Amino acid sequence: MLDAAAIGDGIFQIPVPMSHNPLGSTLVYAMESPGGLILVDAGWDADEGWAGLTSGLESIGHSVSEVEGVVLTHFHPDHTGLCGRVREASGAWIAMHESDHEMFAKMSSGRDAEWMDYQLANLTQAGAAQEDLDAFRAATGSDVPVGPESAPDRLLADDEIVALTGRGLRVVHTPGHTPGHVCFYLEDAEVMFTGDHVLQKTTPHVGNFVYPLEERDALAEFLDSLRRVQTMDVTRGLGAHGIPLDDVAGRAGELIEHHEERLEHLLDAFGDDRITVWEVAQRMKWYRPWTDFHPMAKGMALSEAAAHLRHRVAGGGGARGGGPAPAGGGRAVWRGGA
Template sequence: MPIPGNPLGYTLVYAVESPKGPVLIDAGWNHPDAWEALHGGLGSLGIDIATVRGVVVTHFHPDHAGLAGQVRETSGAWIAMHEADAALVRLMHGLADGEHRSFQADMLRRAGADPAEVDVATAQRPKPPAPPDRELRDGDLVDLPGRKLRAVHTPGHTPGHICLHLEDADRLFTGDHVLPDITPHVGIYPYDRDDVDPLGEFLGSLERIGDMGPLDALPAHEWTFPDAAARATEIRQHHEEKLTELHALLAERPEPQTIWEVAAMMTWNRPWDDLSPMLRGMAAGEAAAHLRALEARGAIRRVSGGQPVRFQAIDS
């Protein structure tokens, strides 16, 4: 399923057969090209989109949930997602564009972003996905007659991200949680929250996938691969190394650093100066998640008083 104008390129959407009609795992980006690709892909399998029974969304992001509403309108299918992401979708539908831009701008300013970047980064907002009809919790079986498709709550990339274990075939639909070559974005929004630890949750979720054994992985991007557990272990190690490097960088700075300054000093897939304002905003969210994980471990502290918020390594 193409994602026009996005470097990821495409989302992999899966159709799981059942005697009462197929259930889709994710639905793709809300765009005419993606809708055409969905029709064509299902048609090549002999599936009429009007027979789709339901859509299970691994998480609420637009490249996964975008077309779920259109599938529902066409086939009468239900839409299911984890209750934590369902709550976020309801929140997004309740925010006017002006409120959302104001929220983003305030968040960026508190992180130490340049005012010019704030204006550019808040210019666009994707349309929120369709609200789900059904909400899932960890361990729930999806309504898929004759099959066993179980939700595995794997928070981190989003609060309600789920993987889906097809128990009758020993396969794991991993969404964005475990990808074969890249790692998913894990950020905090707003950046300066101190009541959540999404990276800590993500690392715990990876450990849980590691305990499930060498299941065949069917991810939402890149390609299918064997042994989801081994890849989950690799991703955990990657983030532990990143946390160690970040702590060392902060220890070298005599003065507390803003989230924006920390993001600029971290290593990304391209130099900081080459990142667009939108990508810098995402990098800041990921930097914030790493800072929060270090703070939760007692390795750094946030300096109280004033804005933007700043962080400093704790002397050992």
């Protein structure tokens, strides 16, 4: 585990642990602001995470009570979970792009069976078998990972400037991983906080795990967002997980190439077969066999498969066009199909 530290350009990095997750931690960044500190993201809501955040701030000479505000890269619980505790300790405001507010509200609406029923309904519509639904229920439980106490109370808009001490942090809307994902650009230092948009070794998940069968072309948004950051003057990328990037544009290009290859595989492997979206996810090429996936990971793979399929149906991914069309339980989501 990394220690909290000053990493240059007036930036402090605080690793917030989440031992239940293979990623190990969420990297939270702190910078001085007119009212104290601005945090980029907050970390997973657990006692170990709270201890990591508070002790990390103390080790760099600050306190959680000094936090003026938290700017969120996106709504996922490993980024938003501790916002409620931070606000209670400091009175901080919490800001998120408006396109993720609805998703956060769905995710945090209640710690009861309603959340589970919502997820199971999406999996059923995609064509998941009963055994898959039972496994998902058993593995994930009914509690949502973040509660309404962490809800944002401010909106972030593209190109908005968040005030820091003597400088500003620019909001760069980069949808794809989520509808409202944003990066934050520290222009005077040519540093970009990339959240989960561009990571050094991890290929970010594309699509919406809360609503995997959404109508928006999340992959097109993601590819456009990658191209956008390629055009910006960034000498150092600081992601929410893993090591810093010294070539954000180059890594963005690798991610674009990865998804273009995945789209080609989608077409070559399935041809004109009419299969459910769940079956598409089963047949796609992943980093490990489908049978070895944790039930929650299958849900995330489903939303990524649906994003690639939607992009094909919308005519994206090259001149070949065509590709698999959803059938069975997955047909209704396309409202008429391809």
